[in-house]
Amino acid sequence: MAVDTKERCRNETLGARADGAFCDGFPFSKMRPAAKTRLIKEGMPQVFSRGHVIFMHEDQAQRFYFIKSGWIKLFRETIGGDEAILDVLPPGSVFGEAAFCEGGVYAYGAEVIENCEIVSYPLSLLETETRENGEFTIEFLKHVAARGLARDKEIELRSVQNAAQRIGCFILRLCREESGNETTLCLPWEKSLIAARLGMAPETFSRGLARLQKDTAMAINGPVIEIPDIKMLARYTCVACSNVFPCKN
């Protein structure tokens, strides 16, 4: 059972997306057809292994990136050598796309955490489109605003949720597509990375996970999680949030 679930999760996260697939989605669908064609033509596919750093925080930004398969973490390193993880991105995500309106440098570093197929595109094409195509600019503005709202949400959750609720919230987000009230899923990354993404020390994460199991009816076995009552988990978690499940951001 656990092995099947792991395999299912692996297949879901590794299902490779087509190059330029992001062009059909928000905000890129508002690009002019000729601009889309040129963008896709100038796409440069690359394969990277786990641990490869694609760019560092404050590097001059020339290109933006689309994740066909694999996972990427966005991070910043402090002067003292510690690392803050700002986000972890699944296949289908785009990153570095706002650098041209953020001073022309990347606002974070990007590192491969699971072998990746990446396609990069010239950032200058996006910048030109923003200057020449008002309809796209408005959509891109909404896109950048939505990213800011997601960060606001992160700050809210870090302010008010305890460790067990924060882990519960992370797991609940993996259940958003579920139609029933019970499910079995597996954690998409190793626990140390989830802890870092949630801004927790590993021991805080372990204690939070233990408390979460004690307080809800969840059973956690390695990376596999059985949730017999999603609504109960939502009640436990969402009391420390300004939204209700299933949340939009």
Add this chain to the structure above:
Amino acid sequence: MAVDTKERCRNETLGARADGAFCDGFPFSKMRPAAKTRLIKEGMPQVFSRGHVIFMHEDQAQRFYFIKSGWIKLFRETIGGDEAILDVLPPGSVFGEAAFCEGGVYAYGAEVIENCEIVSYPLSLLETETRENGEFTIEFLKHVAARGLARDKEIELRSVQNAAQRIGCFILRLCREESGNETTLCLPWEKSLIAARLGMAPETFSRGLARLQKDTAMAINGPVIEIPDIKMLARYTCVACSNVFPCKN
């Protein structure tokens, strides 16, 4: 000495700004002259007392706000009744201005924390300007992106700084305009609010403040803080940050 310093701080934070002063600054300086004139003409001044809630999270957004004098906190309330403070804004700040590209609702509540003179303006005028004036749109895009970067910074600091460093960072930001290496300043708000702004429980804040005094040469007496060596404070704090003092965000 302490009283003089308090009085000086009070005068600085209460120096009333002129209505529409924000129009001369980024990103609003790129509005067309006629749009600026219309905006200022439709400005509605109001005076609010401490505790007044100007709007709540997810209220329909009709207007945006300029703080002439006083302080405002931006917050969200959880279903369980806890509060997360997203930001605390000084005189001269604008808030609610991005709501038209954030789904037409406010992304936070706004509450007066020190008696305020506020001027509000129709959000629709900003939205029209965004649709009709490409030069303004680009500037507004940069403005929204910069707000997102400030949130990224907040997440980074909450991930890697300990409580003493976080308080030190807050104090250091108050020293950014100092030309020398020593200063005396007073905390702009009461300690419980600073703790909430930094995402800390009051007791964590107290312990952090005690540790900060022990680890650096600072002397804290009520709201008055004497810093004999700003560079030393920066070394202590900025080791847990990706920027160096004086930082931009």
